[in-house]
Amino acid sequence: MPSQSARGLFAVLVMPLLFAASCHGGKILVFPLDGSHWINMKVVIEELHARGHSIDVIRASDSWYIKEESPFYTPITIPQDLSLENFFVLHLEKAMKAQREGASWFAHLQLMRKVMTILSQAHAVKCAMLARILDDKSLVQNLFEAKYDLVLTDPAFATGVVLAKYLKLPMVLNVRWITSGDGQSAIAPSPLSYVPVPGSGLTDNMSFTERLKNMLFYSFIVFQERFMVGPSYSAICDKYIEGGCDVVSLIQEADIWLFRSDFVFDFPRPTMPNVVYIGGFQCKPAQPLSPDLEAFVESAGEHGVIIMTLGTLVKALPDDVAEEIASVFAKMPQKVIWRHIGQRPSTLGNNTLIVDWMPQKDLLGHPQTKVFVAHGGTNGVQEAIYYGVPVLGIPLFFDQFDNLLRLQERGAGKILKLADISGHSFERGLNEVLQDSYRHNIQKLSRLHRDQPISPLEHAVFWIEYVMRHKGAAHLRTEAYRMPWYAYHSVDILVTLLAAVMVFLLSTVLMFRCLCCRGKRLSKAKQH
């Protein structure tokens, strides 16, 4: 059909020009997070660069993923006291060990406490880095003189948010988590009756006891914000921001929230006008594999391949677990590509290829890939949905259990807890996820996810340029963030109304009693 191809040509050639013409040459200051969050941010930065914007990125001197040299951005490098990479890896290994040792309630609480301690220490390290920036007079002057159009930041560590406030710039968030807890719950009404709190392992369909559990987890998060994370930021706010500030209110003040989720993945819930859902924006059509890898994948024949990776934070699985997994893989008719770092398991079969890096997206996009064994990080889960590959999930920490739960609820994945892993359970899990129903369900999610008017990445860039064009998006922001809690929940109104009703009732009762007494006295007087 010629008209369709002409339209295609129009879209390819003219649309980018229109976009580019509408807003070119903006200046953006990016304050990203390291690790897997940077993988996300980098995708947005590359797209912004391609559209002619200039980008400065604040990075720590010993940064782990954020490179000093890049064709896409200019780095602003700040010394940092402590390498967060070693810090995380060390503590997470401990946390993994604790998980293996038992799945009791107590062990679970211990683990949460540990993760919270790690996180609050990391917040303190990041705040020290921000103080170093703000104390450097010439750097601050340069930042002011650069006349940025906006700050783009990830508020899981809120240092970028405080800096945007200090520089008085519009702010766009690339967000899923804020300093403690889920981002959406920080701005949109989130009834605990059907919005599960992250970490609780609950869905949107909760029984009475589950709702009770949800409430307890919520109080845990409030506690964490007030006493473990908040104090680091309060100190910075008091010192550098005139009149002080509350970090959660600062996050709520952001102009646009580019939210790394969508409602194919997440449970439906209330949201706000300035929240833009960009889940899966990092996914692109798969590229061809390298010839070696392609040959390996094709050699699997009709059985296909299984791929396994546990993400960037885990250097090595416990040896006994790795042995069990390797022996199960050896029994499977599929070929296996396993990103495994650490000692080579002795039970490794000849169908298993061990690699220290894999082109994960291209493999997931390959029609031969049947199952993705993963830890359930947001990126991996979104990619599994985009490419339509069912997941056998081994959640390790943070949000991973909750991410995988969303797939399991839709029959598109299965969760295997680290504490429950044995050769037997792993084999059963693999065989279950290899069934057709799992593939069918995740491909349905994939079709739903891809059925959007414009791609999530274009959506993200549109809103960033929108904020540049209009110098913010304050008209989309609700007033909620300025309100004290009692006004937000109308407690003051309820108390006033209640008082009015009480006064009315009391005065009515008093009046009747008066009348009654008078009546009695009168009738007594008559009798005499």
Ligand SMILES: *[C@@H]1O[C@H](CO)[C@@H](O)[C@H](O)[C@H]1NC(C)=O
């Ligand atoms: C919600 O959970 C209850 C009890 O587990 C179940 O009977 C019901 O079918 C569920 N509802 C939906 C819509 O899944």
Ligand SMILES: *[C@@H]1O[C@H](CO)[C@@H](O)[C@H](O)[C@H]1NC(C)=O
């Ligand atoms: C792999 O091992 C299986 C059984 O252990 C054997 O039958 C098969 O021939 C081996 N394949 C190759 C290519 O070595």
